[in-house]
Structures are given as C-alpha cells and as structure tokens.
Amino acid sequence: MNTVSLDRQKALAQWVSQATGINSVGVKIRLRGNDLHILCEAPICPPRWKTLSDLLRALQQTDLEALKSNDQPAVYQVFVYGRHKEEQRPQWCHRVFLNQLDKHIEEVERALLNHKKNSPVSSGAIIISNESLARKGDPAAIARYLSETLSTLGVAVKVKVKKQRTTEKEAANKQRLWIFCQSHYTPDPSLIAEPVAQKLRNLNLSNYQDAVIASGVVGEKNHDWLLRIDLTPPEVMLKEWARWGDIEAISRLAKIWLNKEISVQASVKESTLHIFCTPRDPSSSQIPDKDFCLEAIIPQLEILAPQGISAATIYGQKTVKCEPTWIDWISLPAADHQALNISVLKLAKSGDESALLFLLERLLNPDLDNRLATGGIRVMLLRKEDLLHVMCDAPICPTRKKIANTVIEFIHKLQVQGVTGARIYGRRAGNKKPFWQFGIDFQPRQSTVPEAPPEFAATSSFVQDLLPSPDSEPILRPDLSIEEVQTFIGTQTQKWGTTFRKFLLSTQLFIEKDSAPQTSTDTQKVLLAGIWGAIGILLSLQLDWALGKAIADYSQAQQSKVSANRYELVEESAIAANPIKGKTNSSNSDAFNHNGFTQAGKKIAEEQKKANSTAILLAARSQIPTFNSRQLDEQLALYKQRLAKSGPPDVLIVGSSRALRGVDPVALSKALASEGYQDLDVFNFGINGATVQIIELLVVHVLKASELPKIIIWADGVRAFNSGRPDQTFETIAASEGYQQVIQASEENSKNSQTSQILGQELDQKNPSDNQNIYQAFNKRLNRSIAALSATYPQREQFKGLLNQQLKKIPAISNFSKHPGNYPEQDTKIPAVDFDGFLALSVRFKPETYYQNHPKVTGSYDRDYNNFRLMGEQDIALQRMLKYTALRKVPVVFINMPLTTDYLDPIRSKYEEDFRQYISNISKVNNNFIFRDLTELWPEKNDYFSDPSHLNRYGAYKVSKKLAVDPMIPWPRK
Known part of the structure; x- marks a missing residue:
C-alpha cells in the first residue's frame, strides 16, 4: 500500500483544510496506487456538494503533483469522503476523475443549484468512463482504466507505448504497450495477470500487438518480473482456429458475420460443414433471410478455407427441431486443393508443426471463452532431431501436473513421424526460461551431452526488448555426436602427447629411442643404474634430514603456542558444555515463537559454535578410535554425552546432509507436544554423505541395543540407495580403526544371542578378507621400518601442517581454498551443529544468483546417480538393518x-519414480518400516531451500511441523 510521507501528508491536509474550511485535524489523506483518498470529518458531517465545490475549484487552480513527493506515483482520480466525527463509516463518497474536472464542476454546481431550490439532485454533466476513453488507445486513458483495479492492491500504474521493430513481412504500425507497476512490495504475478489481461483484452485494441507488465518496488531500478499479455483481437484468434476446421470457432465467427437477430449452430459430418441459422428469439415466426445469410457466410468460408472440410451446407429454419425452410450447398477450397483436403490429425502425424501446434493449443484451451478473455495458454514448438520440445506459457504459469502428462499422452498416442521423445516446459508469459520441465522418451535413445532446454522466444517477435543482452548469459553447448566427441578427444590427446614429449627431450634426461646408442652392454646399464640409484638415495636421506629438522623446529613453536592457549580453550569448552541439561536446549529454545522465525541466525550461530567446540573436545577425549570421519566422531561424541545425561532419545533422526539440515529436533519436539506427545527428546544424527551402509553401521554396530531410541526417523533420498556408484564415504570409514573395533565388539556381543540368528553370516561379510589382513600386516611392518630410518616419517602430521601453512601463502591456492566448489556432501569445512546435532542454515536458494557461483549439473552427469542400481550392497544393508530394528521393536x-x-530434471525424476516403487514394495512386506514421500511438497518454494536439494532452517521447521501431524508415524509416548 502506498501512503504519502508524513511531511507531504501534512501539506496536502493543510491544502484541503484551506480549500474547504474544515479544520486540518479533521482531514486525513491516503495515497493508494494512483488513487488519492481524502476523508473530511467534523462534529457535523461536512455538506457533500459544498465541500466538493470548494475542493474541485481548488484542484482546478492547483498543481496536485507539487503537493506530493517526487517519488510518489501520479494521481489519476480522487475519492472524497464525508462523515460525522464519531461515526465509523462515511455518510457520502464521491469519485473525481482529474482529467474531467470541468465536467465534475458542472455536475456539482448543478447539484448545488437544485439543492437550494429543494429540487431532486440530478447530474447534468456526462462523465465519460475511463473504459470508453481507453478503447481509443490513449496510453494515459489506459493507465487510468487499469488503475481502477490495481490501485485497490496498492499498485500504481504508468503506461507507455513503444513501436515494434518490424520486418518487411509484418505491418509497420504494430506497437507494444508497456505497463509499469510500482508498489512498496512485490505483488505475486498471479494477482495481477488475469485481471489485467481481461481488462486489456476487453478493450479490443487493434493497434497494439501485445502488452508487457513490468513490476517493481518503489525506489528500485530493476524490475522484479515481466509479464506478457497477448492483445490479438478475439476475432483474429477465432480465425486462426477456424482455419484448421475448429467447429466452435467457425460457429462464433458465423454469429459475428450475421446480425444479432440470428442464432447459429454448426457441426461437421465426414468432410461437410453444416450451419443452421435460426431466429435468436424462439417465439419469432420470421425465418432468417436466405440471401442475407448466404452473402454473409459463403465469402468468409471461402477466405478461411478450413482444413479437411470440402463442402458446407447452410440451413434456414424456424427452430432447430423444425424442418429447414431453405437449404443451400456450396463447395469449399479443400475440394479443389489436395493439400487442404488432408485432415489435421494426418498432418500432425506426418510432422506438420502448424497442425500439431493447433491441436496442442486446442487441447490445452478447452474453454474458448477463457482463451478469448485472457489469451489462454500459448504453445511453441521446436523440433531438434528426434526430440519434440513443447513450451507452454500463459499469464499464470501452467502447472506441471495439469499440463505435462496431458501433452505427453497426446503426443504419444498421435505417434508423430520421427519423434521418439518429448520435452515439455512451462513458464509465465514474458519469461525466457521455463519454470519447470518434464520429459519422456517413447523409444530408447542415446545422448552424449546433457540436454539443455532450447531457447524459446519470450514474445512473438522482437524479443530484444524483453531479453538480456547475449553477453550477460552463458552460451549453451550444442549437441555433439559420438564421432565428433571421439575425434576431438583423440586430436587433443595427440597434441598434449607431442607437447609433453618435447618437454622431456628438452631436459636432456631423455633421448629418442631410435637415436639411443646401441653399443652399451648389460654391465654398463647396471652400473649406470646403480650410480643414479645411489645418488637418489643420498639426496632422499639429505632431504629427509633437512625436513626432519625443520619440522622439529615448527613442532616446538606450535607446542609453546598451544600450551599458552590451552587453558583458554578448556575454559571455553567447559562454558560451551554447561548449557546442556537433558532435553533442554538453550540454542534453539528461543529461536522460534508463535509467529515463526523471529530471532534469525546470530544467537543460533553462537550456540552452534559452543556446541561445535564441545563436540571437538568430547571427540578428542573419547576412548573410541576415530572413524576417519570428523563429523561422525563429533556427532557420536555429542550423542554419547546425551546418553550419559538423560539416556537414549525418544526420536533419533538419521540420514545424510538432507537429514542434518532438513529436520529440526526442537521444532519437531514442540510440534509433537502440541499434538499431545509431551516431553519427547529428539536428536539429529545426520552425517554428510551417509548411505544405507553407514546408517546400518550406526544403528546395528556403533550403537548398543540399550542406546537405541524408541523410533528412528530416516530422512534422505534416492542417492543413498544407489548400489551402482562407489560408496567412498563408507569405504573411508571401513578403513578406520574405529570401524574394526565396533565390528569386532559387535561380533562378540552377537555370539549365542538372538542377533546372531537374525544376521547369520552377514557380519562376516563386514570383516576384511584374509588377503586384506595379510596386506594390512605387511603395510604396518613396512611403516615401522620406514619410521625407524626416516627423520620425517614419525612427524608426518606436523609436516602436513607446515606444508598446508606454506601453501596458503600462495595467492592462487589461497583463493582456491576459499571457493571449494559445489559439493554439499563433501564440505571441506564442516559447519557447526547445535547440541541436538542439527545444522541450521539461514541461506535461501536463489537460482538467479546461485548458478553464478555453482555449476548446474544435470541428472545425466550427477555422480550420485552413476550406474544407478537399487539392488546391491545398499539393499543388503537395508534388509539387515530392518531385521535388526524389527527384533529390537524400533x-x-x-x-x-x-x-x-x-x-x-527428467533424469532424476525417472530415478525418483523407480525409487518410490522400490521403497514402497519394501514397506509393504516390513510392518516395522514406514515410507512417507515429501519429494514434491514444495517444488517452487525456493525460500525453504539452501540449494537445489537441501532444506534450510525455514524448510526444516516446516518439515518438522508436517511430520508431527502425520497420522502414519507411530510417535512414542512417555
């Protein structure tokens, strides 16, 4: 809502007070959109016509723009109200068009005169409506006309006209309306789109091709969004469809060709069009005149030349049920031209894009009235080899659920020649890029590069006015054939090999094989090798000795530095550990109130730092050997501390980073409390990159049976179940000393117990093979031998620290380390979690800025989906874990x-469908396992995400509340 600034409000109020004689205290001003509202109140309600007369004459002599701020929008109309001071509602209201002040003054003066004579008040002046003025195409009148609707939303309107750049084939008088909307907030396009589209199209502006709405916030230069409205006249739209033989369009055109007294109905049988002409008034006995009807219809039908219709029969009758009074039959152009005699369906099947375009637009616009009123859904086609790309745009972006499957099914049944797949896109009219996309292949096909959405024009012509310059956007890589890719790789490899060969020869340490001397004997070769070997060993020993001395000096300096700060670190960690008391969590308890998020990140960040330092200290003191995963070590340390203080939690959240960031324990606990589940303790044990094998390791082997919760919430996605890709995170953990210890302890505890009966020989599969044990024993002996000879090897960790410190001084490496890339599952710096293990991220996903710093990777090139296969090691781990939790009744x-x-994208969507089927089947045969699908809960709510596949703390809050009210989840009770 636009409101006049305080100083300007006083100036306007004083001006109204002086003009009307009303005390300035009784005058209130508000500017909303392009409407100025003036409220006049007094102990006795101000008289309507006298107040209006004084105010209108003052308006006639005063420049209203001078009384308001320069950044305020123009005022098109003024609403004047009068009321008693103690009343809530005004007694009278009068609207004044500022462009017709003279007529308003004439109206008011006549009313005053009649009032003095005690005669009925009647308007003598004719006030022309804004709609009538706007039909003439005047931009100022169109702005006033639109402001009647938009000002109620607090949106100000300004209209300009720009001539289109035309080609020789197009008319030179085409113009475009630019409608600039300003407000103190960004209105949703759906609030403005259809109302403005209907009002503009209702004007039937023949001299404008289209209109573009540009919405922005007051004080900002850039527009928030653009919206295109097709201003093609309804009659032209009807002719476009009638050309293809659309019966409803032909029927409506026939009503236009005939006068209003005649009603028309049309139908098609085989290839003949039947048109029935009857009186509009059923009680009328007058039959439509035959000559008049034929002269109005026949020439127009011959010009239209409807596709697939070779003849027309026209009837004149009193009513539809009566026998025709007269009949006439005519031949249409399709009878003489073979190309026009082919049906639209046959043309579309053969690949005719114009025919296919009509069929798709007719399919997506079943309501012809809505299409004529708003422009409807526009379809654009682009054929690239065997793929058909279909763009659907409208003033309000068509939803994927309503559009995608309908179009795919139609194209598939139509069996268009040469089309083996389709890609469907949806966007708001005026945008260049799609809001969503969906695709399917009717036959198996091969693609060597990712399929980028093709470029569709934002408008029907001259899109440069709407689109950014080419320099501002990356150029999409075209599709390549397999032969072109292989040729390119072979040529580049040969060039690199030649360059590297020349470099080796230039060092004079290598010579050409053909030019090498042939006279050297085996003895000489052995002697030469021994000399160079001795030199190498000597240099290695000297380098090792020098590095050992340097590392010793570095270690001594670091020791003194650490000892100086040790007391401070222990104190900070103790303070950080202090707030934990059972379930109480000071880090998050105040982060929310009944309105949602009122305390953004500062306090949460401080508490996360405290929890993180506590976790580091606890992990360092833990007696459990490391799992080669700092995050797993720290999460386990926090969990062990929770166990020591309050026992196992009621709810344990597990999964990868999607769980770590996506389910808020505090929000879930509070939401469950409001549902009657009081005092439930919740802990988030999310681990970046966790797969099914890691979750099974945690639940079955790392945690003891007494440490398990009452229920496990496993929040993740399909990537965790892919057995076809290398599970590097699990392999790293499996090579750790901590893993060996928990597996050995698990084996010992499972002997002669129920667990051994459930798991059988599956635990043995966890143990390294005999060959691996032999290799590890040999590796340890080799390490001990090298450590005894080398001065550097025993201090290798210190050497890493020294090397890292020196490398960071190099600018290029330093800058690279600050931008590690877009790998959310393998962060080089682990973010700080809170005391409940939850990672609260406040960053919001904005595609327009996110992809400037991160590459956009499609499903075809996503490593998480490599060799996608659901059956394998991950499935075996899942079955093992479900058997174990069923035994423990968790x-x-x-x-x-x-x-x-x-x-x-289409690739990931296909994998999601396969995964849903897989996981649903497992849930059907396992009573202890429940599947809940939230994948498409908020596909367009980017504010709930920190990146394309991870929630932020706002999304985590919403998910936690949704889970709490889910009736399918068996939440425990205290």
Whole structure:
C-alpha cells in the first residue's frame, strides 16, 4: 500500500483544510496506487456538494503533483469522503476523475443549484468512463482504466507505448504497450495477470500487438518480473482456429458475420460443414433471410478455407427441431486443393508443426471463452532431431501436473513421424526460461551431452526488448555426436602427447629411442643404474634430514603456542558444555515463537559454535578410535554425552546432509507436544554423505541395543540407495580403526544371542578378507621400518601442517581454498551443529544468483546417480538393518525429503519414480518400516531451500511441523 510521507501528508491536509474550511485535524489523506483518498470529518458531517465545490475549484487552480513527493506515483482520480466525527463509516463518497474536472464542476454546481431550490439532485454533466476513453488507445486513458483495479492492491500504474521493430513481412504500425507497476512490495504475478489481461483484452485494441507488465518496488531500478499479455483481437484468434476446421470457432465467427437477430449452430459430418441459422428469439415466426445469410457466410468460408472440410451446407429454419425452410450447398477450397483436403490429425502425424501446434493449443484451451478473455495458454514448438520440445506459457504459469502428462499422452498416442521423445516446459508469459520441465522418451535413445532446454522466444517477435543482452548469459553447448566427441578427444590427446614429449627431450634426461646408442652392454646399464640409484638415495636421506629438522623446529613453536592457549580453550569448552541439561536446549529454545522465525541466525550461530567446540573436545577425549570421519566422531561424541545425561532419545533422526539440515529436533519436539506427545527428546544424527551402509553401521554396530531410541526417523533420498556408484564415504570409514573395533565388539556381543540368528553370516561379510589382513600386516611392518630410518616419517602430521601453512601463502591456492566448489556432501569445512546435532542454515536458494557461483549439473552427469542400481550392497544393508530394528521393536520411518524443480530434471525424476516403487514394495512386506514421500511438497518454494536439494532452517521447521501431524508415524509416548 502506498501512503504519502508524513511531511507531504501534512501539506496536502493543510491544502484541503484551506480549500474547504474544515479544520486540518479533521482531514486525513491516503495515497493508494494512483488513487488519492481524502476523508473530511467534523462534529457535523461536512455538506457533500459544498465541500466538493470548494475542493474541485481548488484542484482546478492547483498543481496536485507539487503537493506530493517526487517519488510518489501520479494521481489519476480522487475519492472524497464525508462523515460525522464519531461515526465509523462515511455518510457520502464521491469519485473525481482529474482529467474531467470541468465536467465534475458542472455536475456539482448543478447539484448545488437544485439543492437550494429543494429540487431532486440530478447530474447534468456526462462523465465519460475511463473504459470508453481507453478503447481509443490513449496510453494515459489506459493507465487510468487499469488503475481502477490495481490501485485497490496498492499498485500504481504508468503506461507507455513503444513501436515494434518490424520486418518487411509484418505491418509497420504494430506497437507494444508497456505497463509499469510500482508498489512498496512485490505483488505475486498471479494477482495481477488475469485481471489485467481481461481488462486489456476487453478493450479490443487493434493497434497494439501485445502488452508487457513490468513490476517493481518503489525506489528500485530493476524490475522484479515481466509479464506478457497477448492483445490479438478475439476475432483474429477465432480465425486462426477456424482455419484448421475448429467447429466452435467457425460457429462464433458465423454469429459475428450475421446480425444479432440470428442464432447459429454448426457441426461437421465426414468432410461437410453444416450451419443452421435460426431466429435468436424462439417465439419469432420470421425465418432468417436466405440471401442475407448466404452473402454473409459463403465469402468468409471461402477466405478461411478450413482444413479437411470440402463442402458446407447452410440451413434456414424456424427452430432447430423444425424442418429447414431453405437449404443451400456450396463447395469449399479443400475440394479443389489436395493439400487442404488432408485432415489435421494426418498432418500432425506426418510432422506438420502448424497442425500439431493447433491441436496442442486446442487441447490445452478447452474453454474458448477463457482463451478469448485472457489469451489462454500459448504453445511453441521446436523440433531438434528426434526430440519434440513443447513450451507452454500463459499469464499464470501452467502447472506441471495439469499440463505435462496431458501433452505427453497426446503426443504419444498421435505417434508423430520421427519423434521418439518429448520435452515439455512451462513458464509465465514474458519469461525466457521455463519454470519447470518434464520429459519422456517413447523409444530408447542415446545422448552424449546433457540436454539443455532450447531457447524459446519470450514474445512473438522482437524479443530484444524483453531479453538480456547475449553477453550477460552463458552460451549453451550444442549437441555433439559420438564421432565428433571421439575425434576431438583423440586430436587433443595427440597434441598434449607431442607437447609433453618435447618437454622431456628438452631436459636432456631423455633421448629418442631410435637415436639411443646401441653399443652399451648389460654391465654398463647396471652400473649406470646403480650410480643414479645411489645418488637418489643420498639426496632422499639429505632431504629427509633437512625436513626432519625443520619440522622439529615448527613442532616446538606450535607446542609453546598451544600450551599458552590451552587453558583458554578448556575454559571455553567447559562454558560451551554447561548449557546442556537433558532435553533442554538453550540454542534453539528461543529461536522460534508463535509467529515463526523471529530471532534469525546470530544467537543460533553462537550456540552452534559452543556446541561445535564441545563436540571437538568430547571427540578428542573419547576412548573410541576415530572413524576417519570428523563429523561422525563429533556427532557420536555429542550423542554419547546425551546418553550419559538423560539416556537414549525418544526420536533419533538419521540420514545424510538432507537429514542434518532438513529436520529440526526442537521444532519437531514442540510440534509433537502440541499434538499431545509431551516431553519427547529428539536428536539429529545426520552425517554428510551417509548411505544405507553407514546408517546400518550406526544403528546395528556403533550403537548398543540399550542406546537405541524408541523410533528412528530416516530422512534422505534416492542417492543413498544407489548400489551402482562407489560408496567412498563408507569405504573411508571401513578403513578406520574405529570401524574394526565396533565390528569386532559387535561380533562378540552377537555370539549365542538372538542377533546372531537374525544376521547369520552377514557380519562376516563386514570383516576384511584374509588377503586384506595379510596386506594390512605387511603395510604396518613396512611403516615401522620406514619410521625407524626416516627423520620425517614419525612427524608426518606436523609436516602436513607446515606444508598446508606454506601453501596458503600462495595467492592462487589461497583463493582456491576459499571457493571449494559445489559439493554439499563433501564440505571441506564442516559447519557447526547445535547440541541436538542439527545444522541450521539461514541461506535461501536463489537460482538467479546461485548458478553464478555453482555449476548446474544435470541428472545425466550427477555422480550420485552413476550406474544407478537399487539392488546391491545398499539393499543388503537395508534388509539387515530392518531385521535388526524389527527384533529390537524400533520402528523405522523413511522420509523422502523435499526437492526443488531445479533439481528434479527428467533424469532424476525417472530415478525418483523407480525409487518410490522400490521403497514402497519394501514397506509393504516390513510392518516395522514406514515410507512417507515429501519429494514434491514444495517444488517452487525456493525460500525453504539452501540449494537445489537441501532444506534450510525455514524448510526444516516446516518439515518438522508436517511430520508431527502425520497420522502414519507411530510417535512414542512417555
């Protein structure tokens, strides 16, 4: 809502007070959109016509723009109200068009005169409506006309006209309306799109091709969004469809060709068009005149030349049920031209894009009235080899659920010649890039590069006015054939090999094989090798000795530095550990109130730092050997401390980073409390990159049976179940000393117990093979031998620290380390979690800026989906874990976490469908396992995500509340 600034408000109020004689205290001013509202109140309600007369004459003599701020929008109309001071509602209201002040003054003066004579008040002046003025095409009148609707939303309007750049084939008088909307907030396009489209199209502006709405916030130069409205006259739209033989369009055109007294109905049988002409008034006995009807219809039908219709029969009758009074038959152009005699369906099947375009637009616009009123859904086609790309845009972006499957099914049934797949896109009219996309292949096909969405024009012509310059956007790589890719790689490899060969020869340490001397004997070769070997060993020993001395000096300096700060670190860690008391969590307890997020990140960040330092200290003091995963070590240390203070939590959240960031323990606990589940303790044990094998390791082997929760919420996605890709995170953990210890302890505890009966020989599969044990023993002996000879090897960790410190001084490496890339599952710097193990991220996903710093990786090139296969090691781990939790009577609820539209491209969507079927089948045969799918909960709510596939703390809050009210989840009770 636009409101006049305080100083300007006083100036306007004083001006109204002086003009009307009303005390300035009784005058209130408000500017909303392009409407100025003036409220006049007094102990006795101000008289309507006298107040209006004084105010209108003052308006006639005063420049209203001078009384308001320069950044305020223009005022098109003024609403004047009068009321008693103690009343809530005004007694009278009068609207004044500022462009017709003279007529308003004439109206008011006549009313005053009649009032003095005690005669009925009647308007003598004719006030022309804004709609009538706008139909003439005047931009100022169109702005006033639109402001009647938009000002109620607090949106100000300004209209300009720009001539289109035309080609020789197009008319030179085409113009475009630019409608600039300003407000103190960004209105949703759906609030403005259809109302403005209907009002503009209702004007039937024949001299404008289209209109573009540009919405922005007051004080900002850039527009928030653009919206294109097609201003093609309804009659032209009807002719476009009638050309293809659309019966409803032909019927409506016939009503236009005939006068209003005649009603028309049309139908098609075989290839003949039947048109029935009847009186509009059923009680009328007058039959439509035959000559008049034929003269109005026949020439127009011959010009239209409808596709696939070779003849027309026209009837004149009293009513539809009566026998025709007269009949006439005519031949249409399709009878003489073979190309026009082919049906639209046959043309579309043969690949005719114009025919296919009509069929798709007719399919997506079943309501012809809505299409004529708003412009409807426009379809654009682009054929690239065997793929058909279909762009659907409208004033309000068509939804994927309503559009995609309908179009795919139609194209598939139509069996268009040469089309083996289709890609469907949806966007708001005026945008260049799609909001969503969906695709399917009707036949198996091969693609060597990712399929980028093709460029569709934002408008029907001269899109440069709407689109950014080419320099501002990256150039998309074209599709390449396999032969072209192989040729390019072979040529580049040969060039690199030649360059490297020349470099080796230039060092004079290598010579050409053909030019090498042939006279050297085996003895000489052995002697030469021995000399160079001795020199190498000597240099290695000297380098090792020098590095050992340097590292010793560095270690001594670091020791003194650490000892100086040790007391401070221990004190900080103790303070950080202090707030933990059972379930109470000071880090998050105040982060929310009943309105949602009122205390953004500062306090949460401080508490996360405290929890993180506590976790580091606890992990360092832990007696459990490391798992080669700092995050797993620290999360386990926090969990062990929770166990020591309050026992196992009621709810344990597990999974990868999608769980770590996506489910808030505090929000979940509070939401469950409001549902009657009081005092439930929740802990988030999310681990970046966790797969099914890691979750099984945690639940079955790392945690003891007494440390298990009452229910496990497993929040993740399909990537964790892919057995076809290398599970590097698990392999790293499996090579650790901590892993060997928990597996050995698990084996010992499972002997002669129920667990051994459930797991059988599966635990043995966890143990390294005999060959691996032999290799590890040999490796340890070799390490001990090298450590005894080398001065550097025993201090290798210190050497890493020294090397890292020196490398960071190099600018290029330093800058690179600050931008590690877009690998959310393998962060080089682990963010700080809170005391409940939750990682609260406040960053919001904005595609327009996110992809400037991160590459956009499609599903075809996503490493998480490499060699996608659901059956394998991950499935075996899942079955093992479900058997174990069923034995312990711990329900497992798998939550398929929400994803964005940017992430769910056609490849990933297909994998998601396969995964849903797989996990649903498992849940049907396992009563202890529940599957809940939230993948497409908020595909367009980017504010709930920190990146395309991970929630932020706002999304985590919403997911936690949704889980709490889910009736399928068996939440425990105290």
